[in-house]
Amino acid sequence: MHPVHLRVQHKLFLVGLLQFLLLGCSQHQPPELSSSQWQQQLNLPSVQYATELNSQWLDLVQSDELEWFDDARQRAVPVLYYAPKQRDDVQASSDKLPLIVFSHGLGGSRDRYAYLGKYWASQGFASLHVQHVGSDRQIWRGSRLTLPFRLMAAAGDDEALARVADVKFALTTLLESDRSAQIDQTKIVMAGHSYGANTSMLLVGAKVERSAALPPLRDPRFSAALLISAPPFYDGAPLAAVLSSVTVPTLHITNTMDEIEVPGYHSAPSDRIDLYQAMGGSYKVLAVFHGGNHNIFSGRRQRPELGVQAQVLQAATQSLSGAFLKGLFLQDAQQLRQWQQQHQTLLARFEQSENNTQVSAQALLNETPRSR
Numbered sequence: 001m002h003p004v005h006l007r008v009q010h011k012l013f014l015v016g017l018l019q020f021l022l023l024g025c026s027q028h029q030p031p032e033l034s035s036s037q038w039q040q041q042l043n044l045p046s047v048q049y050a051t052e053l054n055s056q057w058l059d060l061v062q063s064d065e066l067e068w069f070d071d072a073r074q075r076a077v078p079v080l081y082y083a084p085k086q087r088d089d090v091q092a093s094s095d096k097l098p099l100i101v102f103s104h105g106l107g108g109s110r111d112r113y114a115y116l117g118k119y120w121a122s123q124g125f126a127s128l129h130v131q132h133v134g135s136d137r138q139i140w141r142g143s144r145l146t147l148p149f150r151l152m153a154a155a156g157d158d159e160a161l162a163r164v165a166d167v168k169f170a171l172t173t174l175l176e177s178d179r180s181a182q183i184d185q186t187k188i189v190m191a192g193h194s195y196g197a198n199t200s201m202l203l204v205g206a207k208v209e210r211s212a213a214l215p216p217l218r219d220p221r222f223s224a225a226l227l228i229s230a231p232p233f234y235d236g237a238p239l240a241a242v243l244s245s246v247t248v249p250t251l252h253i254t255n256t257m258d259e260i261e262v263p264g265y266h267s268a269p270s271d272r273i274d275l276y277q278a279m280g281g282s283y284k285v286l287a288v289f290h291g292g293n294h295n296i297f298s299g300r301r302q303r304p305e306l307g308v309q310a311q312v313l314q315a316a317t318q319s320l321s322g323a324f325l326k327g328l329f330l331q332d333a334q335q336l337r338q339w340q341q342q343h344q345t346l347l348a349r350f351e352q353s354e355n356n357t358q359v360s361a362q363a364l365l366n367e368t369p370r371s372r
Contacts, residue, residue, distance in 0.1 A: 038309055
């Protein structure tokens with residue numbers, strides 16, 4: 001079998017992406033909100049809901065760790081499945097659930113982004129969190145002397161393709177199981193953070209330079225994508241050439257400190273915006289939060305001074321993803337309008353592009369929400 005080559009230079013995809021994923025953003029630039037302003041954001045309905053959910057989720061959410069194995073590739077594919085919990089005193093609903101398939105960042109795991117899985121289940125979504133054994137938390141285990149080699153393998157072409165195959169295998173396995181009766185197969189969404197966002201883009205149509213041995217990467221079962229802090233991993237190719245073939249609706253989430261600067265490579269927060277602008281599709285949404293860093297969305301423990309920011313931005317990300325998907329599936333633009341108005345203080349930038357027409361945050365604010 002001939003080797004597969006993606007248009008990825010090691011300088012970008014190894015040094016740049018690894019440092020971006022591991023170190024988070026650089027800290028030259030102070031957060032735009034003061035400490036007191038961040039404290040005030042703890043009163044947001046989304047943050048209060050997230051706090052309540054943290055204490056009550058066992059009553060609302062079922063979660064199952066499943067140990068799957070892809071015989072064809074001889075590769076383990078562990079997953080964590082979240083769904084709304086059916087109460088014994090409530091008649092079972094016949095409504096099927098939209099499904100979100102989630103891909104973690106480099107060195108992550110199926111349980112790292114639990115805050116998203118629990119929230120989605122509480123809002124009537126199922127989610128399947130896939131663990132990629134070639135680029136998961138196992139890379140941190142072992143000798144420090146060999147860590148660079150483990151990182152090189154985790155960020156290499158073979159693993160990038162294996163992650164795509166993991167997702168396809170996991171989704172097929174779920175839909176062939178008894179759980180498929182719960183799932184609305186017309187509403188399946190791909191989602192990911194960082195490296196997982198790159199995996200997501202490949203699955204919804206991002207173009208790579210193919211060899212004769214490279215199988216199709218796009219999976220037509222996905223009808224939308226949630227891209228959190230997606231770093232560009234192509235060097236030399238115009239972004240539009242890579243992303244214009246994506247046609248599904250996309251939500252792009254980042255922050256003003258989502259930056260990398262290492263010797264020989266720099267990726268500014270504006271790269272996430274460039275990616276949004278180059279993305280194809282007739283409907284896409286961009287949210288740029290103040291503050292944060294690259295890993296603030298990962299669920300990892302943050303430095304004490306970023307604790308409130310992490311709490312606020314994770315809650316805002318929960319509710320934004322829900323508003324985007326409910327608006328999409330229910331054809332209700334009010335969902336995003338209300339979310340944007342509630343979170344305006346947190347937003348450095350917010351816009352929608354629909355049918356190639358930009359809709360700015362101010363235009364949304366100027367529209368009066370209809371009463372419910």
